[in-house]
Amino acid sequence: MRVVSGIQPTGNLHLGNYLGAIRNWVRMQDEMEEGSQCLFFLADLHAISMPHDPSELRSATLEMTAALVACGIDPAKSVLFNQAQVPQHAELQWLLSGTARMGWLGRMTQWKDKAGKNREGQSVALFSYPVLQAADVLLYQATHVPVGEDQKQHLELARDIAQKFNNDFAPKDENGEDAPVFTLPEPFIPPQAARIMSLRDGSAKMSKSDPSEMSRINLADDADTIMKKVKKAKTDPEPLPSEAAGLEGRAEALNLVAIYSAFSGQSVSGVLSEFGGQGFGAFKPALGNLLVESLAPISERFRELRQDREALDAILARGAARARELGSPTLNATYQALGLVRG
Ligand code: TYM
Numbered sequence: 001m002r003v004v005s006g007i008q009p010t011g012n013l014h015l016g017n018y019l020g021a022i023r024n025w026v027r028m029q030d031e032m033e034e035g036s037q038c039l040f041f042l043a044d045l046h047a048i049s050m051p052h053d054p055s056e057l058r059s060a061t062l063e064m065t066a067a068l069v070a071c072g073i074d075p076a077k078s079v080l081f082n083q084a085q086v087p088q089h090a091e092l093q094w095l096l097s098g099t100a101r102m103g104w105l106g107r108m109t110q111w112k113d114k115a116g117k118n119r120e121g122q123s124v125a126l127f128s129y130p131v132l133q134a135a136d137v138l139l140y141q142a143t144h145v146p147v148g149e150d151q152k153q154h155l156e157l158a159r160d161i162a163q164k165f166n167n168d169f170a171p172k173d174e175n176g177e178d179a180p181v182f183t184l185p186e187p188f189i190p191p192q193a194a195r196i197m198s199l200r201d202g203s204a205k206m207s208k209s210d211p212s213e214m215s216r217i218n219l220a221d222d223a224d225t226i227m228k229k230v231k232k233a234k235t236d237p238e239p240l241p242s243e244a245a246g247l248e249g250r251a252e253a254l255n256l257v258a259i260y261s262a263f264s265g266q267s268v269s270g271v272l273s274e275f276g277g278q279g280f281g282a283f284k285p286a287l288g289n290l291l292v293e294s295l296a297p298i299s300e301r302f303r304e305l306r307q308d309r310e311a312l313d314a315i316l317a318r319g320a321a322r323a324r325e326l327g328s329p330t331l332n333a334t335y336q337a338l339g340l341v342r343g
Contacts, residue, residue, distance in 0.1 A: 001032070001033065001036040001037075001142045001143050001144060002036065002037055002039075002040075002140055002142050002143045002144070002183075003025075003028045003029075003032075003036070003037070003038040003143070003145070003146065004038075004039045004040075004136065004137045004140050004142035004144075004145055004185070005025060005037070005039075005040055005041075005145050005146050005147060006023060006040065006041045006042065006043040006133075006136055007021065007022070007041075007042065007043060007064065007068075008042075008044075008046050008047050008208070009038075009042045009043070009044055009047060009057065009060040009061040009063070009064040009065075009082070010041045010047050010050075010052070010057075010060060010208055010209075011060070011208030012063075012208065012218035012219070012220060013064065013068075013071070013218065013219045013220070014066075014206055014207075014208065014216040014217060014218050015065040015196055015205035015206060015218075015219070015291075016148065016195075016196035016205060016207070016216070017148075017208075017260065018071065018150025018219055019190070019193035019196055019259070019262045020147070020149070020150075020190065020193060020194055020195065021073050021146055021147055021148050022068065022073075023071070023072060023073060023144040023190075024084070024188065024190055025038070025040055025068075025071075025078075025146055026071060026073060027186075028144070028146060028192060029073065029074065029077050029078045030072075030077075030285060031290050032073060032077070032136050037078040037079070037326070038077070038078040038079070039078065039081075039140055039142075039326070039332075040068065040073055040078055040079070040080050041080070041081050041082060041083055041086075041136070041319075041323070042061050042064050042065060042081075042082040042083065043083055043136070044057060044082045044083055044084045044085055044131075045083040045089060045090060046083070046129060046132060046133070047060075048125060049123055049125035049126040049129050049178045050114070050123075052125065059155060060081055060093075060319070061316075062306070062309055062312045062313070063306055064314045065080065065082075065314055065315060065316060066178065066302055066305035066306040067220070067302050067306075068080065069301070069305055069315070070219075070298050070299070070301035070302035070305055071219070071298055075319060079319045079322045079326070080315055080316070080319040081091050081316055081320040081322075081323045082316050083136070083320030083322065084325045085317065085320035085323075085324075086315060086320050086324050086327060087324075088139055088323075088324065088327040088328065088331045089132065089135050089136055089139060089327075090132070090135075091331060092129050092133075092135035092138065092139050092327075092330075092334060093128070093132040093135040094329055095135075095331075095334050095335070095338060096131050096134055096135055096138070096161055096165065096293055096334075097128065097131055098338070099161050099164050099165045099168065100128075100130075100131045100134070100157075104157055104161075105127055105130060105131070105157075108130055108153060108154065108157065109153060110129075110150070110153070110154070111126065111127060111129070111130075111132075112261065114126060117171075127260055128132060129159070130154045130157045131161070133151075133154050133157075133158060133160070134154075134157060134161045137155075137158055137185045138158060138161070138162055138182045138183075138185070139327040139330055139331065139332070140323075140326055140327060140330070141182070141183040141330060142183065142185040143183060143185060143186060144185070144186050144188045144258065145158075145185050145186065145187050145188060146188040146189075146190075147187055147188070147189060147312045148189065148190075148194050148195060148196075149189055149194040149195040150205060151187070152187050152189060154268035155185060155187040156187075158185055158216035159184045159185065159288070162182035162183070162184050162185070163184060165181060165182060165334075165337075166178070166180040166181060166182055169337040169338060170337065171336070171337055178195060180335050181330070181334055182330070182336050183242070192258065192261065192262060192268075193258055193261075193262040194254065196250060196258070196259065197230075197252070197255040198212075198215040198216065198219070199215050199216065199229060199230075199233040199234065199255075200212055200214055200215040200233075200234055201215070201234065202234065202250075202251025202252035202254070202255055203251055206240075214229055214232055216229075217230075217269075217291065218228055218294075219295055219298050219299060219302065220298070220299045220302050220303070221295070221299070221303065222231075223292045223316065225290040226288060226292050226295065227285075227292065230256075230284050230285075230287050230288040230291065231284050231285075231288065233252070233256060233284070234252050235252050235253060235280045235284075236250055236253060237275055238250070238253075238254065239276075239278055239279045240253065240257070240272060240275045240276055240277065240278055240279075240280075241272060241276055242273065242276030242277060242305065243269065243272060243276070244268050244269055244272060246272075247268075247272075247315070253280075254285070255285055256266050256280075256284075257271050257272065257275075259287065259291075260283075260286070260287050260290060263290050263291065263294045264290060267296060308309065
């Protein structure tokens with residue numbers, strides 16, 4: 001098993017990132033069998049596809065590294081690095097750009113959402129972003145890619161690119177059979193909490209780019225801030241139903257119950273059998289307390305780790321050296337399959 005996934009180092013790590021992805025990264029790392037390998041990275045090259053402030057990007061990369069370690073990513077078990085220190089990502093992206101099709105990229109919902117009506121004004125990087133994402137996983141022959149629901153389409157594109165490349169360019173082995181250059185990666189999307197919604201709008205996903213801080217809970221928020229955000233979360237006037245079917249059409253209520261379920265380890269039905277019939281006046285404080293209790297150890301570690309910039313730099317440098325080694329056979333095979341002459 002080769003597990004590979006990334007996160008953009010823009011803004012803070014929030015509950016959606018944690019429940020949709022990072023918590024599963026940690027589980028996969030901790031359950032890893034002998035011979036398997038996990039690679040997790042800060043997608044700093046992706047972050048330049050939108051307008052950004054260079055000094056903020058540098059500090060956000062280190063902060064996000066601290067946040068991942070605080071969540072349980074162990075640099076002694078997993079390869080933890082940032083893309084910018086592993087030039088093979090950008091190199092492979094270019095090599096795959098000959099295979100990816102404009103039409104495929106034009107259909108990406110993230111591109112359509114972020115570009116809106118102003119497509120002509122967007123960076124080329126925002127458009128070709130999914131090709132870099134494909135390179136990120138194909139470079140390491142990833143078998144499993146743990147992500148939230150919103151990244152599923154990008155992963156399907158990575159599979160399409162890998163498949164077309166293998167079809168068009170796979171060399172023959174000694175028996176005359178095609179020897180594929182790339183493994184087709186499987187997205188691993190958690191059955192629950194794959195899409196955590198904004199606390200202000202149950203139809204929008206919780207996101208780092210939402211201008212309202214009240215829309216998301218950051219893992220580093222203090223207890224008062226968490227309680228305030230939960231209490232102000234948008235809801236409806238009805239009490240909670242006793243069964244899951246009663247949450248249909250109540251996106252905000254469903255989101256809060258899903259968050260409670262994810263942290264308590266109870267099923268949605270279990271949560272509703274406890275809180276069914278009660279109003280949000282009772283449920284919100286219970287949810288707030290559960291969050292404060294669950295996040296306290298993470299935010300405490302985060303506050304400690306973020307101080308030591310040198311240690312964080314060293315983690316990334318070590319991870320990047322290992323990633324460069326792991327990536328180079330596939331990159332070489334790709335150059336060769338394409339007929340590119342290299343010394
Ligand atoms: P990013 O940085 O937006 O998010 C990191 C991870 O968090 C998940 N996530 C969510 N899950 C549930 N509910 C939400 N509201 C929510 N918001 C975010 C995302 O699905 C993701 O798993 N393009 C990627 C980064 C990337 C990547 C890759 C991922 C670059 N290369 C290769 C996997 C493999 C991104 O911007 O994620």
